[in-house]
Amino acid sequence: MSDQTAAPRASLLSRFLRLRRGPWENLATILIGLGVVMLMQPFSATAYAYSFITILAGTAMFAIVSHFPE
Amino acid sequence: MSGLSQAHSVVAPSTATRRIAGAIVIVYALVTLIPLLWIIATSFKTPPDSIAYPPKIVFTPSLEGYVNLFTTRTRQSPEMLAQLPPPTTWYDKLVRSRNMVIAGPSNVIPRFVNSIIIAFGSTFLAVFLGTLAAYGFSRFRVPLKDDLLFFILSTRMMPPIAVAIPIYLMYREIGLTDTKLGMILLYTAVNVSLAVWLLKGFIDEIPREYEEAAMIDGYTRLQAFRKAVLPQAATGIAATAIFCLIFAWNEYAFAVLLTSGNAQTMPPFIPFIIGEGGQDWPAVAAATTLFVIPILVFTILLRKHLLRGITFGAVRK
């Protein structure tokens, strides 16, 4: 179902990026994981300070890319 | 796959392996039960026995914990006690032997009643709404279905303290603070997400042909839902209801932050059962025992569905 609706857009942009769900979702997962580690690690105050924005970016990215075709 | 065919399989573990595995698991199970058994035993101890050193494994059972749980008592001088008419009941006698008299009932019964009302009220609502929504998600094409389902699930995962801040303010505005209705609505909202996911799993397993046949026979969609789907989903609905009941029964964070008396349930109440000089452990243990018994019964009833419940219906065996 979603394949059909999103297919033309994907083919249009596929010259620049292959907008497939899998790799993007993995990237978002890594970003969220990284953010959580930054939030809770005891080593760097700078990493802690930027943890939230990392998690936020990862979560927002996840919400968007989960609508890409499989 | 029956046990018989596995016994003949090349990969079946040998008898010795099985016995060793069984022994380790049983030892673990017994060790892990000790804390709970200890609490149940403590509820039948006298206050001095409960804090004796070394801990008493063999003791004379006493109902003092239960008496203390259900009553409030005042200490009296021996002269005062001598003037009183002799005790008429066994619990009067027990309390007198500690130089005290019963002043009245404690708050435990209202708290228990609150727990029951809030747990059953929210369970009923959550299962009612959850069944409808699960059927909707299972059978119709809903726009943004996956997003809605994820949104519903994510509401259950939210940290309760974070949710409690705005709920506290909201309830203060509309006068629901420390009311049973407020707690029922809140627990319904938390439980409905589990109910939707679990019941969707159960309803997905019911073949559509039942309703389609019913509708060809002239039933409307709603009648088909009631006559063909609900009876088939009965086991699933019951299991879901027990999960919701357990959650509402056990919930603590919202209860401790949003209730203080009128709507307080058992979990925030139990830690504050105090006697003279600190916690009255036999009474606390007695309350814990009475509180836990329904859970033990539910666990046994649910054992076949536990896996489904803790994975939001994803794993079904």
Next chain:
Amino acid sequence: MTETTTSSALPEKLAGATPEVIARPIRGLSDKAIAWFFIGPTILLLLAINIFPLIWTIWLSFTNYRANRPNAEVKMVGLDWYHRILGDGDVWLAMQTTAHFVVWTIIIETVLGFGLAWLIDKKFRGHGLWTTVILIPMMLSPAVVGNFWTFLYQPQSGLFNYVVGFLTGIDPSSFQMLGSVRLSPWAIVIVDAWMWTPYVMLICLAGLRSIPDYIYEAAEVDRASPWRQFWSITLPMALPFIMLAVLFRGIENFKMFDMVNLLTGGGPGSTTEVVSITLKRQAFESWRTGYSSALAIILFVTVFGLANIYVKALNRVKQR
């Protein structure tokens, strides 16, 4: 997806193929209207009890509002609270305390839980009964569990101290599980492991049981050693399930409040102050509503992000 399509189309098709009298009750309401009739109430409830408060929290996190002074003037402070929290050493410390708790409970629960599941999967006589017995702790109320473990942890009379003393010869009154800075972080780990190992065990057991026998039979034919079978069949095939359990325990313990609040209340000092306790202290004791709303949003977003990963893991397990 295709399933849904056919089902919503089927009544229409049936309606078209049947005489008007029979078709009317099926067509009475459009499918879309019926779908919203079923789903609407739940969505409305969640909007009222979850989404509206969430939006309110976001707004509060940009203000200096204090819940104990409802009539004071409310000023917008922009992103100040977020800057403060993300530069606040105390909150960072609470995050590290939470990390200690999360990491150790996950390690212990996964090792024990998987081990137990592996043993139970040997299907000894009565394994069903003993599995149910093992599951009891996780069904109890975390608050009640926290409360009665304070009793077991009493330095003089507590059973835990006595048993440790009996097994190791240390004087049971010489250490305090809850009162000492060194031991209290472990006290909460022990209780959580006691309570939630069964959870991990149950999910791992499902994972082990999802591995079809023929794979082992094939390995047996290839003369693979049991050791090799474990590392190249059992563990990889159970891994999605282990990940599922780990993620869920991680999320749950990241926001752990009940048990810790009753065991230690964050003490002694702030040695066991996990982030939920910080949040409670800020929101309901210091009444810094704006600040705590910002912290709440940070926790929300983190849990929301992890929930995305969790649902991905759920779907992977569901395909089996």
